[in-house]
Amino acid sequence: MIKKIVFAVLTLTLVSSCVSPKIYKELESKYANLKQENRTLSEENEALLNAKNSAENELKQVQLAYDEAVAERDKLQADYNATKSNLDNLKASYSALEKNSSAAIAANSQKNRELLAQLEAKGQALSAENARLEKLKRELEDRSNRVAELESLIAAKEAAMTALKNAISRALTDFEGKGLTVEQRDGKVYVSMENKLLFSSGSWAVGAEGRRAVQQLGAVLADNPDIAVLIEGHTDNAPYMGSGNLSGNWDLSTKRATAIVKILKENSAINPENLTAAGRGEYAPIATNETAEGKAKNRRIEVVLTPKLDELSNLLKEY
Structure with a gap:
């Protein structure tokens, strides 16, 4: 491209020695306009491609975060279920010990309280993770919609140009x-x-x-x-x-x-x-x-x- 521009400038220089300054300036202006138009079209095309690539990359990142959040939610759910099962077992054990020993009952009550506190903490963590997961899901849907809209517009422009080409060919x-x-x-x-x-x-x-x-x-x-x-x-x-x-x-x-x-x-x-x-x-x-x-x-x-x-x-x- 640089070689072409240099060649064009040299050509303009040669032409300028044969033509009047007015014609030279007109040619120089037309050449500048063509360069600007070529640059503008190239920039528009590059901007569109960059925007699409950026949107797709953001979509992949959101999808990855969403998958990680699902995995974390599932792990918390499993921990929650295991803790709840342990609590149910302790409650059953507590009922049996209540009949035999007040000391054992007191110890079991303390452990029950600890397990209940753990269960509540895990429940809160699970709730927070579900909220984060829902936020990521909405963001993922929004990004997907934007990418789909961009692709739809590009496809529509391409289809319109194909229809135009076919109409011209027929004419x-x-x-x-x-x-x-x-x-x-x-x-x-x-x-x-x-x-x-x-x-x-x-x-x-x-x-x-x-x-x-x-x-x-x-x-x-x-x-x-x-x-x-x-x-x-x-x-x-x-x-x-x-x-x-x-x-x-x-x-x-x-x-x-x-x-x-x-x-x-x-x-x-x-x-x-x-x-x-x-x-x-x-x-x-x-x-x-x-x-x-x-x-x-x-x-x-x-x-x-x-x-x-x-x-x-x-x-x-x-x-």
Whole structure:
């Protein structure tokens, strides 16, 4: 990651020598925003995993304390039963001695009193242990419920993203085999569209078939208002040779991402606040740039769909 950042900084330095300060600052700002967004998503994912692991560890500790309390309660119950049995035997013996010797009766009475005191002490200890056991049981149930709630929310988010992936796959069936793929990983859905479906070489104008694909994707997104939509533009490593005001691949990738955003915004049911356009240039390839096939895969638009995590964030604050 550090190597990538250093490489990116060096690239920015090289680019800055060829472009105006304004364009350089814009690119630098976009790069910083992308880094911040990547860091935020990583932190959110790590926070969720840490919270789940912490809740599970606490649950195990409470379960262990509960088991120990049960064992201690059972031992006290056994001691209590043994002492009570001994007392009953002494009472029987006392009744027999009462008929024969006043001295024996006095001694037996003293022992009875001692046993009664022991029995009372053990009864109090058993009562206290039962109270502690009940408290641990309630705490165990509370922790179990929290873990179950957290797992349920995570499962629901995952199921919702799976349903979204399936809906998108169905909506874009017509474009299978035309450079379009739909994948689900790391709790997100990735829709990748190669440039051959969307743009002409060196252009950021979306063709008719590409526009239709984006519009059909937008129809699904309109039904899912709680999804954040990041549109990333990517290029291969061939230097930009077109004309106009573009400074290079990074600028081209940004304009292509923005072109997709503009088409999605045409659907009034999509909240513009959910849309983000980003240019990644040639710096996030998914295949080698040594072959024509690899370069074709790298020239793409990636639509990254992320669920909003407000419910999970609120639940984590309660821990």
